[in-house]
Amino acid sequence: MSTSPPTDRVVAIVELLLDVEDGATVSEISERLGLNRATCAAVLGALENHGWVDRGPDRTYRVGTALVPVAGAILTRVPIVDGARKLLRQLGDTTGLAASLSRVAADHTSVIASYGRDRTGPADRTRLPMFPPFGAVVLAFRGPAERREWLAHAPDTATREHLERFLSTVRAEGVGIWRLDDAMEQVAEAIRTMSTMTGRSDLPQMSAFLQRIGRGYLASELAEARTLPVSYMAAPVFGHDGRPQFEVELHLLRPDARADDVRELADELRAVADDLTLRCGGTPRPDS
Numbered sequence: 001m002s003t004s005p006p007t008d009r010v011v012a013i014v015e016l017l018l019d020v021e022d023g024a025t026v027s028e029i030s031e032r033l034g035l036n037r038a039t040c041a042a043v044l045g046a047l048e049n050h051g052w053v054d055r056g057p058d059r060t061y062r063v064g065t066a067l068v069p070v071a072g073a074i075l076t077r078v079p080i081v082d083g084a085r086k087l088l089r090q091l092g093d094t095t096g097l098a099a100s101l102s103r104v105a106a107d108h109t110s111v112i113a114s115y116g117r118d119r120t121g122p123a124d125r126t127r128l129p130m131f132p133p134f135g136a137v138v139l140a141f142r143g144p145a146e147r148r149e150w151l152a153h154a155p156d157t158a159t160r161e162h163l164e165r166f167l168s169t170v171r172a173e174g175v176g177i178w179r180l181d182d183a184m185e186q187v188a189e190a191i192r193t194m195s196t197m198t199g200r201s202d203l204p205q206m207s208a209f210l211q212r213i214g215r216g217y218l219a220s221e222l223a224e225a226r227t228l229p230v231s232y233m234a235a236p237v238f239g240h241d242g243r244p245q246f247e248v249e250l251h252l253l254r255p256d257a258r259a260d261d262v263r264e265l266a267d268e269l270r271a272v273a274d275d276l277t278l279r280c281g282g283t284p285r286p287d288s
Contacts, residue, residue, distance in 0.1 A: 009033075009035060009039065009043055010043055010047070012033050012035075013029060013033065013040065013043055013044065013047070013053075014047070014052065014063065016029060016032060016033060017029075017053060017061060017062060017063045018063055020062075022060070023056060023058075023060030023061055023062040024060060024061060025061070026040050026041050026044060026059075026061075029044070029061070044061055047064070048061075048064070050064075050066060051064045051065060051066030051067075052064045052066050052067055080237075080246070080276060080279050080280055081101075081112060081113055083276070083279050084101045084112075084113045084246075084248070084276055085113050085115070087248075087272050087275060087276065088100065088101060088113060088114065088115040088248075088272075089115045091115070091250065091268060091269070091272050092115040092116040094268065095250065095265060097116065097250055097251055097252055097265075098114065098115065098116035098250075098251040099114070099116060099248070099249065099250050099251070099272075100113065100114040100115070100248070100249045100251070101113040101114070101237075101246055101247070101248050101249075101276070102126075102128075102246060102247045102249065103245075103246055104138050104245055104246060104247060106130075107129060108128060108130055108135075109127070109128050109130070109134070109135060109138065109247055110126065111126040111127075116251075130150065131150075131153055132150060132151065132153050132154045132159070132163055133163065133166075133178070133215060133216060135150065136163065136166060136167060136170060136176050136216060137170055137175075137176040137234045137235065137236050137244070137247055138236060138247060139167060140167040140168075140170035140171045140176070140236075141170075141171065141236055141238070141242075141243065141244050142244075147167060151163055151164060162215060162216075162218075163216075165218050166215070166216035166217075166218060169216070169217070169218050169222075170216070172219060173219065173222075174235060174236070174270050174273070174285050175233055175234065175266045175269055175270055175273075176216050176233060176234050176235075177216065177217045177228075177233040177262065177266065178215065178216050178217070178230065178231045178232055179215055179216070179217060179229055179230065179231060180229040180231040180252075180253060180254065180255055222259070222262070225259050226258070226259050227256045227257065227259060228256075228257050228258075228259055228262050229254070229255045229256065229257070230252045230253075230254050230257045230262055231251075231252065231253060232249055232250060232251045232252055232253070233250050233252070233262075233265065233266060233269055234247050234248065234249040234250075234269075235247070235248055235266075235269045235270050235272070235273035236273060237273050237276040237277050237282070238277045238280065238282035238283065238285075239280050239281065239282045240280070240281040240282050241282075242282065242283070245280055245282070246276060246280070248273050248276060250265060250269050252265070
């Protein structure tokens with residue numbers, strides 16, 4: 001539960017304006033966020049005074065130029081973002097796939113850099129809760145108590161047992177690979193829809209997409225198959241404390257990927273994750 005709803009409203013308005021190239025009016029913002037019009041107007045007025053938003057002659061609001069030095073400071077103090085963009089571009093160009101980097105928070109991940117979104121990759125700031133099966137690559141390297149708490153949210157015993165085995169696979173392989181269990185168009189739509197979702201309040205909606213995205217492959221399944229339907233794969237980026245701070249993802253959406261190709265892509269993804277780990281001051285997995 002939020003401890004500061006007014007702050008949440010300010011953040012929500014700024015994030016919305018970051019996503020709309022042509023700007024938005026007070027009425028549009030109010031409707032999309034479900035906020036009172038007067039409240040939106042008051043927040044926008046304060047943001048405009050600080051230069052965080054600009055109001056055009058057509059009464060539409062856009063992000064303001066005062067955010068430029070904020071963004072610059074972030075890139076200076078968190079150089080991994082700029083370095084990640086270059087690596088994601090190289091990875092995307094080499095593989096022909098969409099690639100992204102997500103920041104790991106306590107209970108969710110959010111995309112902070114991406115390349116190849118036109119190849120059905122996620123939008124920046126796509127936010128997913130740490131709720132099974134989401135967050136498996138992160139939870140695989142957290143402590144037993146955190147893993148147990150995460151697994152407790154699995155819908156049934158069979159799913160929980162599979163997830164436990166999947167976490168073991170991720171720890172052993174350094175990468176998680178998910179099945180593609182539905183038509184590519186439906187999976188693509190699921191990813192686009194999830195781009196608009198934030199927080200645990202959307203879990204009922206998200207549960208409808210879990211079947212489309214598919215479950216994680218176990219080590220035995222990866223070893224035995226010749227072709228694999230793969231939605232995406234992800235690898236952890238470790239910080240100096242040995243815990244995942246980021247997650248780098250490669251979005252395949254291939255119903256019949258050759259197993260050898262999947263293994264090669266996993267190797268490339270791990271290499272990028274290890275590079276980013278070193279930039280974070282962390283240490284790659286001992287067996288990487």
